[in-house]
Amino acid sequence: EPEVTQTPSHQVTQMGQEVILRCVPISNHLYFYWYRQILGQKVEFLVSFYNNEISEKSEIFDDQFSVERPDGSNFTLKIRSTKLEDSAMYFCASSEGSYTEAFFGQGTRLTVV
Amino acid sequence: QKEVEQDPGPLSVPEGAIVSLNCTYSNSAFQYFMWYRQYSRKGPELLMYTYSxxxxxxxxxxxxxDKSSKYISLFIRDSQPxxxxxxxCAMTTLTAGNNRxxxxxxxxxxxxxP
Structure with missing residues (x-):
């Protein structure tokens, strides 16, 4: 069964460093998303991406964040100059259409120290 | 009032019990309602999707x-380990443009x- 895969499963980084979280969406999907879940808090939408551009983003997704589809298979989330409060589980998801089911990856746990 | 409220539990039941899970919400514009299941160390997985x-x-x-009460429920019959x-629970408006x-x-x- 096709699935969304995320790497790494756990990333530890020092405050102020840049991190890149990687995702391989399901191959025939056209819409890609990033969510995050801070420990003990709700899942939060970060950004959606379609046709090589951001289609929607939340207030959380400020200039510190960027997304890219560098090739035909990967979808990345870059966090510049990480802060302690960026520590969270980051989920990538993809869907065929904007109103069809989104499939989630298993998440990358980011720990900023 | 928070936009979506859900009791975090934990809820513990014996095998075979009927489970009732609930959410309340404040935004009357929500039209799509979803229930996701998340196993430990996994991403959310869509279980059910209801419109209106x-x-x-x-x-x-x-x-x-129940939109009049701004209340949604998920029932699980014959629950298994x-x-x-x-x-x-998760929800979105009809005009969100992108229901993600x-x-x-x-x-x-x-x-x-068990």
Missing amino acids: SGNKEDGRFTAQV SDSATYL KLIWGLGTSLAVN
Whole structure:
């Protein structure tokens, strides 16, 4: 069964460093998303991406964040100059259409120290 | 008032019990309502998807939406130990443009004991 895969499963980084979280969406999907879940808090939408551009983003997704589809298979989330409060589980998801089911990856746990 | 409220539990039931999970919400513009299941160390997995009010059944699972009360429920019949997970409700407006801008509940942790 096709699935969304995320790497790494756990990333530890020092405050102020840049991190890149990687995702391989399901191959025939056209819409890609990033969510995050801070420990003990709700899942939060970060950004959606379609046709090589951001289609929607939340207030959380400020200039510190960027997304890219560098090739035909990967979808990345870059966090510049990480802060302690960026520590969270980051989920990538993809869907065929904007109103069809989104499939989630298993998440990358980011720990900023 | 928070946009979506969900009791985090934990909820512990014996195998075979009927489980009732609930969320309340404040935004009357929400039209799409979803229930996700999340196993430990995994991403959320869509269980049920309901548009507007009414009931939807899928096997042992029934989702109910009462828009007049701003209340949604997920019922699990004949619960199994494999149902042990966190259940998250999520919802969005019809005009969100992209229904991935979901508003999530905190999730309810369910344990079904053999």
